[in-house]
Amino acid sequence: METGLGRIADIAKARLKERFTSLAHLINVDSLKACHQGMDGKKAAGVDKVTQEEYEANLEDNLTDLVARMKRQAYKPQPVRRVYIPKPGTNKQRPLGIPAYEDKLVQAALSEILNAIYEADFLDCSYGFRPGRGCHDAIGALAGIIEREPVNYIVDADIEGFFDHVDHEWLMKFLEVRIADPNLLRIVARFLKAGMMEAGVKYDTPEGTPQGGVASPILANVYLHYALDLWFHQVARKSCKGKAFMVRYADDFVCCFQFEEDARAFYQALVQRLAKFNLEVADEKTRIIAFGRKAEETKREQGGGKSDTFDFVGFTHYCSKGRKGQFRVKRKTSRKKLRASLLRCKVWLQRNRSLPAVILMNLMRVKMLGHYRFYGVTDNFPTLSLFHRKTQELLYKWLNRRSQRKSFNLDKFKLFLGKFPLPKPKIYVNIYKLRPGLAGCSR
Secondary structure (H helix, E strand, C coil), X not given: CHHHHHHHHHHHHHCCCCCECCCHHXXXXXXXXXXXHCCCCCCCCCCCCCCHHHHHCCHHXXXXXXXXXXXXCCCCCCCEEEEEXXXXXXXXXXXXXXXXXXXXXXHHHHHXXXXXXXXXXXXXXXXXXXXXXXXXXXXXXXXXXXXXXXXXXXXXXXXCCHHHCCCHHHHHHHHHCCECCHHHHHHHHHHHCCCEEECCEEECCCXXXXXXXXXXXXXXXXXXXXXXXXXXXXXXXXXXXXXXXXXXXXXXXXXXXXXXXXXXXXXXXXXXXXXXCCCCECHHHCEEEECCHHHHHHHHHCCCCCCCCEEECCEEEEEEECCCCCEEEEXXXXXXXXXHHHHHHHHHHHHHCCCCHHHHHHHHHHHHHHHHHHHCECXXXXXXXXXXXXXXXXXXXXHCCCCCCCCCCHHHHHHHHHHCCCCCCCCCECHHHHCCCCCCCEC
């Protein structure tokens, strides 16, 4: 399959108007077996309750039967199992759709095919769920735009319930721009219409693509590529009097403008553009703010005060200065994400405080290092230190609740940490070394 995908990627890059007519045959026993080997066996099972281990017990026969059903068009994905996970720090819950294991394999193979085609089409301003790109690259590109270009206004936008409102008809039209294989398109359509199962009741899915589905990220990128990225690049920015830029990570995006009138005109046009594709702007999460070198200077001339800030991919971005007094965009863990991380830590310690000290502290180290590696970016050391201090306080509190008697005083706790030290805050990512230049959606 790798050879076939490489050939498809080369053709897609060389011939931007090519429509691929023969793709479904790439989903075969070998490609599905490769997808099986890359699956995480710890993931939850779907409606049929079949785990990876159970499927693997008769892997060859299962895959052979699956491919045979696909060839005679008898393969129908099962409904996804709808579950809800809590949003730490709020009373809300996030819905997830868990496909059956067999469907996960097909979606994984499908995703590889779609990635091979569309990676040549996607613009540089898109960073979410793409090979070799991530949120650190997105914030690096955003910092580069604001620091180097005459950016004075930001439209910080968020799409209301994006994954729940993807329009199936529009998505299939977007896919047909590059794909003319009816067999592959049929598989995608069946996934979209498979429905969901909740509390034993099946519900139809006339719109949306479930978060948690293996193919959902690439399908979301295809949808937003045509509904948003190309429109911004070819239409919206060309109507601006000044410069305009966009950086998008999945359904979270930030648009930068030189002039306020361009920012306000874009916002109005954005509402109408998204409505065409059955999407809405989340009003409470979307703002137009003065941000950039000029905004910082204006604040200073008016007697000081803090400039406006905005959140993007888990970081709060704010205007500041570098060591030499030059204008800089800096970032720190957003208050919402910090609070959520500490709440998760609290809940985990509450549930696992009775574990042996060696096991508890080893697991604690892993969790803290994961936090540092994501949030340990340029300028964020103070907030990492705050997370370290608050986590240490939580550890002290819950270790003292392992029994009816208090286990530690502060002196004994310090000795305990000397034996089982927590990892110290560290900056793992220098965004100025990651920065791939200016985002492609620019003027």
